[in-house]
Amino acid sequence: MAYNVDVSMIKINKNYYFEYKGKIVNKIVYKGRTYFDKYERINEPLTFRVMNEHIEGKKIIAFDLINKNTVENIVFDYNGRDPEKFWNRASLILRQEGFLNFTAYNSKTPGHLHLYVHKGHTTLNEGIQLAKKLSLKLSSKLPKQWRMFPTGELPREFNILNLPYELYKKERGASWSQHM
Numbered sequence: 001m002a003y004n005v006d007v008s009m010i011k012i013n014k015n016y017y018f019e020y021k022g023k024i025v026n027k028i029v030y031k032g033r034t035y036f037d038k039y040e041r042i043n044e045p046l047t048f049r050v051m052n053e054h055i056e057g058k059k060i061i062a063f064d065l066i067n068k069n070t071v072e073n074i075v076f077d078y079n080g081r082d083p084e085k086f087w088n089r090a091s092l093i094l095r096q097e098g099f100l101n102f103t104a105y106n107s108k109t110p111g112h113l114h115l116y117v118h119k120g121h122t123t124l125n126e127g128i129q130l131a132k133k134l135s136l137k138l139s140s141k142l143p144k145q146w147r148m149f150p151t152g153e154l155p156r157e158f159n160i161l162n163l164p165y166e167l168y169k170k171e172r173g174a175s176w177s178q179h180m
Helices: 048-055 083-096 124-139 172-178
Strands: 017-020 026-030 033-037 039-042 061-064 070-078 102-106 113-123 146-149 160-162 166-170
Touching (some): 048 061, 070 083, 070 124, 083 102, 083 113, 083 124, 083 166, 124 146
Antiparallel strands (some): 017 039, 017 061, 026 033, 070 113, 070 146, 102 113, 102 166
16 A cells, blocks of 8 residues: 555655654653653654555654754644634635645544645744744634644654644645646
């Protein structure tokens, strides 16, 4: 089985990846709090074989959202109960803010989504500020049932996301703009 989830809009650094171990592999103290990391960084290329093991449920694989203090995507990690309502409100706000390229993927938990806003090459600090701004705008329309990435509230090692399982919805503008 080939990894057939369209992640072409997500720029993934495939030089390394993170694998969920189900046990604490690292203890991190950050901003006076202690975090327990259950993902191990694997310093090997993220191959289609590894991606397929993720899709088949043999492993849980994540990738780094931050590449040398830059980000390509701002991500809403939606964990609420009404993904359709979230998608409709978020896509409206994103279009109002001038973002036409965004894609939502289902996560492992039914009804939970990762909504990627394809921003392009952005400094980490600018990405964090933009994530806060978009979250604030959306929270004026919906109860806050999401986390934003990248974030400075969590250690660098926690600014990772699991690989998508399947496409939820792709904004039309994204596919059209790729062909222009």
